[in-house]
Amino acid sequence: MPRTGSRPGGRSARIRAAVHRAVKELLTDEADELLTIPVVAARAGVHATTVYRRWGSVGDLLADVATSRFSDGNVVPDTGSLRGDLERYASDLAKDLNDPDTLPLVRATIGTAGEQGASACTGERQQQLQAMLDRERARGNWAPTVERATEALLAPLYYRAVFTDQAPTAEWARTLVSHLLPD
Amino acid sequence: MPRTGSRPGGRSARIRAAVHRAVKELLTDEADELLTIPVVAARAGVHATTVYRRWGSVGDLLADVATSRFSDGNVVPDTGSLRGDLERYASDLAKDLNDPDTLPLVRATIGTAGEQGASACTGERQQQLQAMLDRERARGNWAPTVERATEALLAPLYYRAVFTDQAPTAEWARTLVSHLLPD
Known part of the structure; x- marks a missing residue:
């Protein structure tokens, strides 16, 4: 060889x-x-x-680091209900965004690697949301669109982490699901 | 002198x-x-x-540029209704985020100026939301909390601009208001 x-x-x-x-x-x-x-x-x-x-370039390097950091190892939960899946997923994402390694890497990658870097930071999250929503529809139930789930879950989690001095907590992340899904 | x-x-x-x-x-x-x-x-x-x-430092310089760029000149609309105000405000923010100057400055400031830079990018938007919500309450009507309005309006607008390759449009921004306010 x-x-x-x-x-x-x-x-x-x-x-x-x-x-x-x-x-x-x-x-x-x-x-x-x-x-x-x-x-x-x-x-x-x-x-x-x-x-x-x-x-x-530094941008390409950061995008590579972000891709390998944020595209591996997110488990898509399978709790038996869409609400349970999304609550688990949103609270896991909140924990990940609170990891001391995460925020500096996200900010630096956004800053130097432009759009490619930004999408490296969110990794496969949109596809993972889609998988949970599709599974709910396959059970014969209504589910929101992936665009709506992105606006209601991913957006507030990333916004709070990146733009504010408040940490996204697991408990708060679960309240986002209650606004997305009707009772 | x-x-x-x-x-x-x-x-x-x-x-x-x-x-x-x-x-x-x-x-x-x-x-x-x-x-x-x-x-x-x-x-x-x-x-x-x-x-x-x-x-x-470059971070302090970018935070200063972002502060002067994003803290001036946002007019808080006064259309007579909260829905009208928020629709105008969200669609104006979408237009601002589409300005070719805006996104490179936001990304670079987040990347090098950390939390101070990130809050410079959102400027006084949270206080401006608060002012519109308070005015609605002063009319004797229900209004969501500023935290909820931030999650439902600011977060998806900034997330779409910074993290995705989709431009936030004025029309889409108005749909965010329809999810925040009950019919």
């Missing part, structure tokens, strides 16, 4: 892990320093040219 | 205007260049030390 740059567990994967870790550390350091490729490379212990070659 | 640095219309005000203009131009240039104080100073035609002395 040839040694290629992209072999899992190989040098390429180690570099990727070190660079991703460096970005996360620098973002939570609360250093006033601007996040630049030379700064990330120095922290990761790799050559800046390696980082430039692989990611091109 | 002594010539002081802060005399309106004086040198200090001219520097401030030039620096603010430089930030806005650089943000809409879609240059891949990072916004740094030396880059802003060069574009504004002032010494970098002047900018450092006055604003300290």
Whole structure:
């Protein structure tokens, strides 16, 4: 088997892990320093040219870190009812947004990676909402549109986290579901 | 009258205007260049030390630009009904978020100025919502809480602008009001 740059567990994967870790550390350091490729490379212990070659710009690098951070491991709950599923999902998202790693990464990615970065931050959340709504319809019940569920759940959660000094709590997240679904 | 640095219309005000203009131009240039104080100073035609002395960091500078951009000139509508006021207000906010200057400034400010920057971007919007809700209560009518109005109106408008590739339209903004207020 040839040694290629992209072999899992190989040098390429180690570099990727070190660079991703460096970005996360620098973002939570609360250093006033601007996040630049030379700064990330120095922290990761790799050559800046390696980082430039692989990611091109800080925006592309942050979008990659955000994609791998926010597209993995969200479990879509299956509680037997749409209300239960959405309450679980919204309160899990509130907890995730309260993770000390999350907000600095979301803010920095929005700031430098534009639209691509912003959609990397929300990851697969819209598709996951869609899956819960489709399952409810498959049970023969009414469900709101995914646009409406996005406005009523995702929007207030991300808005509160990113734009305000209030933390989104799990309890508050569940009240959002009560406004979306009629009694 | 002594010539002081802060005399309106004086040198200090001219520097401030030039620096603010430089930030806005650089943000809409879609240059891949990072916004740094030396880059802003060069574009504004002032010494970098002047900018450092006055604003300290890119984050503080962006928060100042966002504050002056987003805290002025929002008229609180007075149509005679809460529904009319909120529909006008939400559709005006949608138009403002579609302004080509707005989104790059919001994203960059969130990215570099943290919580202070994020609240600079929403400016006085929560107080303005509060004023419309209070006026409706003073008429003897029911009105939602400002927290609920924020979740139902501000959150989806900012979320759609910042996190998605869909532009918030005036028509869509008015539908948000219909979900907040019962028929």
